[in-house]
Amino acid sequence: MTIEPDSERYGSMERASFFADYGELLALKGGTVRRATLEDLIEDLASQKKEIVFDPSRDEDEEWTFERIAEDAWSCLQDRASELDDLYPFDVAAATLRLKPGIDPTQYAYVGLLAVTISHAFSLSRPNEVENLFEILVTEALQSAGLRAESLGEIARTSSNFDQTLAELGRRLGIATTSRGVHHRVGAKDEDVDIVAELLFGFPRETRWFYVGQVTCGKSDTWRYKATEPSLSDWKSFLGDLVEPVGFLAVPHHMESSALGYVAGAGRRLLDRLHLTKHLSSPGTRVGEVIAAVMASETQSMGV
Structure with missing residues (x-):
């Protein structure tokens, strides 16, 4: 092409x-x-x-x-x-x-x-394959920045349902997750989240800050909607926390300032090519x- x-x-x-x-x-x-x-x-x-x-x-x-x-x-x-x-x-x-x-x-x-x-x-290349690769890059960048991050999309692709996905996420992060008492879609595997990350403070009483994010390579007109897809209230319950996690959207583009302001107006944090480049040592094989x-x-x- x-x-x-x-x-x-x-x-x-x-x-x-x-x-x-x-x-x-x-x-x-x-x-x-x-x-x-x-x-x-x-x-x-x-x-x-x-x-x-x-x-x-x-x-x-x-x-x-x-x-x-x-x-x-x-x-x-x-x-x-x-x-x-x-x-x-x-x-x-x-x-x-x-x-x-x-x-x-x-x-x-x-x-x-x-x-x-x-x-x-x-x-x-196949769009889904490229997006999956980008998901891995974002996860690696968050890990490099000091967060414990897991690709929920990668877990979901080998799970049969959301409960399995959530249980595996909890195992990897060492936290007690649950979907009890929270309605979620039948057949859903990730509940509109691609990456979950946590910032752990090692005080005598552990304190965790959670981040849940969407990753997209799609057009800029979809970003604001995409950023707000995850229900932060639901994910507070899924993660067993007392406060809602921080929501974010990651894109491989260089976000122009006007796009940054427009999407951030939805109340989500943003990661673009410039942010991610600073926390990646190489593109990978x-x-x-x-x-x-x-x-x-x-x-x-x-x-x-």
Whole structure:
């Protein structure tokens, strides 16, 4: 499949981030991406579509044109370089983007997350397989950050029902879980949660803070709904705690600031590509296969 510029590929809240990713993909293939060329590409798309793009995370009266997307896309690249420093495999100058010299980009966790995002968006691999791999990456990042984290999705895929899933989760975390007294769907295996994590304080009387999260590679328009799928009240009971866990959503994309604000408005914590990159030492072998598939894909050049 050919990966072509498509302002809607990541959804209506991630247009600039998409073009930033597209530029990075071309740079991964050895090109030097010029800001002016990126602006020309987006202008061409604007003339083809002949429309003002509506972004639900922004004020309804604000016009967000393709020209604005070009400016925001380069800002995304600059933010990534500034935030991640040595963890970011690209050099971003005022007018050019290129791969840093003398490195193997396939060993960068950032490139793994970029590949997961692109692969899912363009169906280069089976979407469920890519999402499962991303779930593993998020679990590893949370563990690296100091939490005890378990992939409920991975447990559920080998369980026959939710009670089995919950019991295995309790065994791995060393806690007493229960579904008694809490209604849950017949046939459900994970009750809308992909990852459960805990922060344990080792005081004489143990105190645990729980986190329950959804993981998605889907379009940005689905994120707010996806973030609020888990019932925090139900999970308080499932985990045998006195207070509700912290809910979160993890995505492999670089969330633009407007998307962050819009989704966070639902009362959930957020993890995106920049957060996760800081807590992953490498993409891992299985994600390496996704990177290889993305690198081997055909792309529409921008005259780089």
